[in-house]
Amino acid sequence: MTELNKKLLAAVEKMPAFPQSVNQVLKLTADINCSQRDLVEVVKRDPVFTLKILRLVNSAYFGLSREITSINQASVYLGLNTLKNVSLGLAAVGAIPKSAGKRMDMGGFWLHSLAVATATRMLGLKLGVSRDDAADYFAAGLLHDVGKVVFALYMPEEFEEATKRSAEPGVSFYQCERDVIGATHADIGAMLAQKWNLPVELHDAIARHHSIGSGEPSQLLDCLFVANQITKKLSFGSAGDFEVEPLPDSVKERFSMDMDELVEDLPTLDEEVENARIFIKLGEA
Template identity: 65%
Template sequence: MNNDVRQTLREAVKRMPAFPQSMQHILELSGDINCSQKDQVEVIKKDPVFTLKILRLVNSPYFGLSREITSINHASVYLGQNTLKNVALGLAAVDAIPRSAADKLDMGAFWLHSLAVATCAAMLGRKLGVSRDEVSTFFAVGLLHDLGKVVFALYMPEQYESVIRAAAEPGNILHECEREILGATHAEAGGLLAEKWNLPEEMRDTIAAHHSIGEGGSFMLTDCLFAANQISKSLSFGSAWDFHVEPLPSGVQNRLGMTISELIKDMPTLGKEVENARIFVRLGEFR
């Protein structure tokens, strides 16, 4: 990406809304090793709408609890500090997307693809034995991985329409069309947006690199996100405007121990779990 393209992209990202103050404060606290779970809860309590959203999510089929949780304190105990942060992060990110995005992209299809990638990445994380708290990071990264497309659609609309038309041609790959027409990819735009929102470094780097498998480095989160993206496209969950399903690089396949088709067979509950995860978008969009 040359300097002119980077500057244009940064200007577009600047126009995206900021996170609510409560979420900004939570992210600041999460970077402080002395931050306690109680500190996080006290921030959330000051935002009644945010509190209500989190409680509705915790009591939804997504978590499948046997009894109702009626306070954010109890929700915090059940979820744990990292999961509470990532639940709040997912809701805040959906809320931050301007409603005008729906005039440029089919946001129903966009969110369905994002939810499928998030759910699948979390399932792959569990398959590899990561903790429940860490699984929430896999879900959050999957949910946010394509937000660079929204930046392009909102603030470079004519160019991005050209990208989507080009990507619809057989054999073309979306991020390659973006590079050719715009000079940058949605992954790079998403990384800059994650930087604007002050997301944790691991999440920023994974979003920015989710189409760069094989270009150096191999991390569990990136591998699971890449595989989840291809699985979701294979099963046509929503639309990524990218119809090319890439085979798993050998390193990713070795880590997961299966091909894409084998992984799909090994996740028979994926569709149901994606349906349960729709609550993130419904609650996130409620204002």
């Protein structure tokens, strides 16, 4: 193992683990034969987490017409995949140490992440993804930049240097990380995804969100890439990277639109991002 890899691994190991209940949810839902009853039983064993999920389900984010009073009802209304991703999103927000706020603007970071999550989900729905599967798209957007938090917390000098360099116009933060650290937030984010035992598609999205031309084509990855650029273009929050990258031809073909048309095609983005803020509020509580 190289010195750099040892350093990255040491940083990732310092990040808190998920609660046991969330680890069990991820383990159960990785099995295609997972039953609704089994999943509900696992969530119910953690009363604090149960309360958070119910508050989220009854918020404007889901906009349900009736109040949901039990996890059993929630699993019926939402579907197992959405329940899994809700659990995962809340756990990931809760796992970020409070000290991260001393190293980076966490308000700006979470606003950027929520906007990317919301736009990724909206783009997925436009391409015909089911509401339950669109929860994967939201989770990918919410966690795509989580590697930046690891750098800010546990490699602060290098992170600060990369941030300074990326302030120059036309310079990408991703390239500055590579120059200064020798690795990017996508690299260390993928390592954290392994530590947290995140699903394969989520690990892949975190690892490849700046390099969609490499590896197998992926609709989720294309939506995530576009959402990231739209969010930067519209200045939703900030995660240290202001450079709007051009859309590859393959992405334009998938959507049959250019960047400006895609932005126009998401008229309710502001409102939906506002509704999604509950994720951060409950996750940090």
